[in-house]
Amino acid sequence: MKNIYPIFKKEVSSYFGSPTAYIVTTIFLLISGYFFYSGFAFFSLISFRSMGNPAILQQLNINEGVVKPLYGNISIILLLIIPLLTMRLFAEEKKSGTIELLLTYPVKDSEAILGKFFACAFLLFFMLLLTGFYPLLLILFAKPEIEPILSIYLGLFLMGISFIALGTFASSLTENQIVAASITFGTLLFFFVIGWASSLVGSTFGKVLEHLSIMEHFSNFAKGIIDTKDIIYYVNFTIFFLFLTSSSLESKKWRG
Amino acid sequence: MIQVENLTKNYGPIPAIENISFTVEKGEVLGFLGPNAAGKTTTMRILTCFLPATSGSARVAGFDVFKNSIDVRRRIGYLPENVPLYTDMSVTKYLGFAAEIKGVPFRERKKSVEQVIDYCGIGQFSGRLIGKLSKGYRQRVGLAQAILNDPEVLILDEPTVGLDPKQIIDIRNLIKEMAGKRTVILSTHILPEVSMTCQRVIIINQGRVVTIDTPQNLNKKLQKSTEIKLTVEGPSDEIIKSLQAVNGVLSVTKKDTVNNQNSFLVESDKDIDIRKDISKAVVTNNWGLLEMRSVDMSLEDIFIKLVTEEKGSGQ
Secondary structure, three states, rough: OOOOOOOOOHHHHHHHHHHHHHHHHHHHHHHHHHHHHHHHHHHHHHHHHHHHHHHHHHHOHHHHHHHHHHHHHHHHHHHHHHHHHHOHHHHHHHHHHHHHHEEEEEEOOHHHHHHHHHHHHHHHHHHHHHHHHHHHHHHHOOOOOHEEEEHHHHHHHHHHHHHHHHHHHHHHOOHHHEEEEEEEEHHHHHHHHHHHHHHOOOOHHHHHHHOHHHHHHHHHHHHOOOOOOHHHHHHHHHHHHHHHHHHHHHHHHHOO | OOEEEEEEEEEEEEEEEEEEEEOOOOEEEEEEEEEOOOHHHHHHHHHOOOOOOOEEEEEEEEEOOOOOHHHHHEEEEEOOOOOOOOOOEEEHHHHHHHHOOOOOOOHHHHHHHHHHHHOOHHHHHHOOOOOOOOHEEEHHHHOOOOOOOOOOOOEEEEEOOOHHHHHHHHHHHHHHHHOOOOOEEEEOOOHHHHHHHHHHEEEEEEOOOEEEEHHHHHHHHOOEEEEEEEEEOOOOHHHHHHHHHHHOOEEEEEEEEEEOOOEEEEEEEEOOOOOOHHHHHHOOOOEEEEEEEEOOOOHHHHHHHHHHHHHHHHO
């Protein structure tokens, strides 16, 4: 397992040594910043208007009004952006042939996969860390509850790494980065909306669909509830797709 | 050092290599010779654990390439065809990464990277991005990463393809220097390269081993006919006619004529020495015999011969 680190290091420096990390982070921050601004401005407008009406004022809650929608939106931006980060992980190496050298070095497949996965997770962590600016601003002007924000961050990160695991797998399937990104995006979207069908099908099957939905599990974190059920879902999702990645690399060898 | 037994690899129904067996001794430089798509790269990929064989076994330094793949990979340095390197890394950074991943201890890493940079003569480009290097220098970086961590076995897939003549000589010299210290397998379809750098040659065609021998023996074994280079002063048409009349001559090819001096290539049966009869024929006609020497068959001729012969017998 000691070879995870050099691969991690190489991948991180490849993200940060090229414009990839900066452009993706900038776009991510611009869009999420816009959502934060519009949500916050709208909330202050409503607060201002309902000054004379204590009944409505009582209902207003900064966590419900600003924080929750903001991070709901951020989770959708991640859905759009993570496929762009993961698509190159294996597809690029396959296209350029460098995978032949990588896999003939004394490195286990699992080490290569985890090195790349952690590198992408690190970039995600970095991006989420920068969004920490928004709650800091909130604290300056209002009194949001801190704990739900922390649980949201935990949820976002867990959700992000499960996106990355799926993206890594998709990237190992093909040498075409666009194909990898499309597969990732499509599958993620599917997992995102699968819960919508739960009310249409029978109650047992509906429960299953609900449990499969990525969004459903995130909504608990957004409410400030940290449930082991949700943590286990994301961890399982991640491990499952990383395992599939390793099988995919293995099968490529057999097919030649 | 390397034992390969009955190695077969199929891509779908098509066999890339069939029943390949050979052994390589420690310190030997072995040349892998064959036309395109002969199965050279496939064999090397199996030896470097990149592809598993369909059947048969291969052992490197006593370790099975399939069962103890990591142990094998620790002992080999590999230069794949087309030298795939991370183009967005600088030379030193890439070699540092390769050293780390190949298990060079932290303290020695810097030193061993400097050593291979020095050895392969890429010092002046060590800070450059690999993507900005010329093909020749990229090849050297590829060689540098292969010899990092002093592997016992080096596997080089067409190490001189696409280089200019000086670079080719440089790389060949690097390989020659390694003989004795390391076991080297190199593949090529350039024939002089093999006779220059290798102690033994495997000729492989359409996935099968055609022959395994030293370059010298190959020369001997395959000279079914002898060629004689001849320069004679006199009228060329008449000379050809009388040469063809000599017993044992198979063919006469005219090379060129300078100042009434004609040079010919005369091919004859291997078992009959025609030189006496040729000189007699020239002298009786009163022409001037200026030069006569037998020509050794080059490996290139052997190669073409082998490959075409094999084809003939297979059909």
